[in-house]
Amino acid sequence: MRNLKANLLELVRRTSAELPDDVVTVITSAATQEQEGSNAQYAMNIITSNIDMAKLKSAPLCQDTGSILFFVKAPKGFDQLAFEKVAREAVAEATARGYLRQNSVDSLTGKNTGNNLGPGSPAIHFHQHRGTRADVRLILKGGGCENVGAQYSLPDVRLNANRDLDGVRKAILDAVIQAQGKGCGPGILGVCIGGDRATGYLHSKEQLLRMMDDVNPEPSLSALEKDIVISANKLGIGPMGFGGATTLLGCKIGALNRLPASYFVSISYMCWAYRRQGFILNDSGKIVEWLY
C-alpha cells in the first residue's frame, strides 16, 4: 500500500479535471456533426472549450463532482480494509484541495459532511481476481444525470414493451425521451438487462467502465447498442435538449440472469462530463499503466 494515498489523490484529480481520450474523441467528432450556427453547435463548442480549460487549469470539469464510485479488482491477499481506509483519506484530502466539491449530505439531518465521507461515500466495489496486480477504477457521476436514470419492469403496458430485446429497446428509448433537457446531454447510457433491482443498476454502472469504441462480444447486444445510438439520434433532442444531431454519444449494454418472474431493464445515464479513470498497480504498489 506504499504511495497508495498519493496515487489515489492523483486518480481523483485526473478524473475530476480531465476527460479520458476515448471520450474526448467522440465529443469532438460529435461537435462537427451539428449544423453551422445552430444552438446545438453553440453548446458543443462551449463543452469542448470547457474540457480544454479544465485540463489546463487542473480544475473540476463540472462543479458537481458527483458520486464517488471505485471499482477495484484485486489479487488474493490484497488488504481491502487498508485500501478502504486510504481511499477515504484520499477523498477527504481531494475535497480539501478542491478536486472534489463538498458533496455528501446526511439524508436525515440535511447536513453536508464537508469532506465527502459518510455512509455510502465513497462507494467501493471490490472483486478478487487471479494475477498479482490491482486494477483500480473511479467514476465520478453527477447528480443531474443520476436523477434521470430509470429502471423498467417488463412487460410494460404503457410502452407496449414485452420481455424481449424489442421491449428492451422501447424501454431504453423511452428513458432517452424522459431524460431530455436534463442530465446534460449528449449522454452515454449504461444498461443492464436482468438481475434484480440492485444488481441491475450496479451492472448498468459497470458498463460505463467500457471503452467508447469497444465491441460487445454478444452479437445481439452489439447490434442493439448500435441501433440505440442511431435511433436516439434520430429523435432530434440534441445537446442540452436544444434540438440537434447528437442526443447520445454511446450505449453499452450488459445482461445478467433474472428470476423467471422478473425482467428488469436498468439504465444509468451519464452526462457528457463522463469522468472515469483508472490504473494498474503492480505488487509493489507502483502505477504501471493508466487505463483510459
Next chain:
Amino acid sequence: MIQLIEPYAEDKIRALKMGDMVHLSGLVYTGRDAVHKFLHEGGKPPVDLQNQIIYHCGPVVIKEKGKWVVKAAGPTTSAREEPYQGHIIEKFTIRAVIGKGGMGPRTLEACKKVGCVYLHAIGGAAQVLAECVTDVLGVSLEEFGSPEAIWAFRVKNFPAVVTMDAHGNSLHAAVLEQSKEQLKQLV
C-alpha cells in the same frame, strides 16, 4: 450572437426570441432552492431584484488574499424552482432567469406577463462560465450556506440560449413534442 447588456429594459427582453444565442454582460444574482423558498414564503430580499436576473447556480467561491474568487459557476437544474418561479418573476419583475433544463408552463406564463426570458446556460461548463464572472460584488443570505446564498456577480459575455421567450414560446416544449413524434416512427 446577440449582446444582452445591463440595464435589462423590458423592450430589450421582449425583443428576444426562442433560439436566440446571447452573450450576457452585467449584473446577475444567484439563487437556488433555499432562496426561492424564502422569497416565495414572503421573505424580504436583501438586494433589489427589480429588473434583475436570477441565476440558478450554486457556485464554488473562495476567498484568496481577501478577495472572492469564483472557482466554478455552472447552472443547476431549474425544474426544482418551478413551484416558486412564476410568482417570484411577477412579484419582483424579474427580467431573466438563467439555469439548465428549462421550466414549465407557470414560469412561461409569468415570462409572457412580465416580460422575462429563460436563458439556458451550458450544463457542466463550470470552467468556461467561471471565467465569465469578472467580479463578485457581494453575498447575502449566507446563512443558507455558500452554494445556497445570493451572490451578486458581474459577468461578461456569459453564453446562453433563449429557450423560453416572453411570447409564450418554449424550445423545451417544442423539442419534446417533436421527439415524441419521431419516436412513433421508430418503435
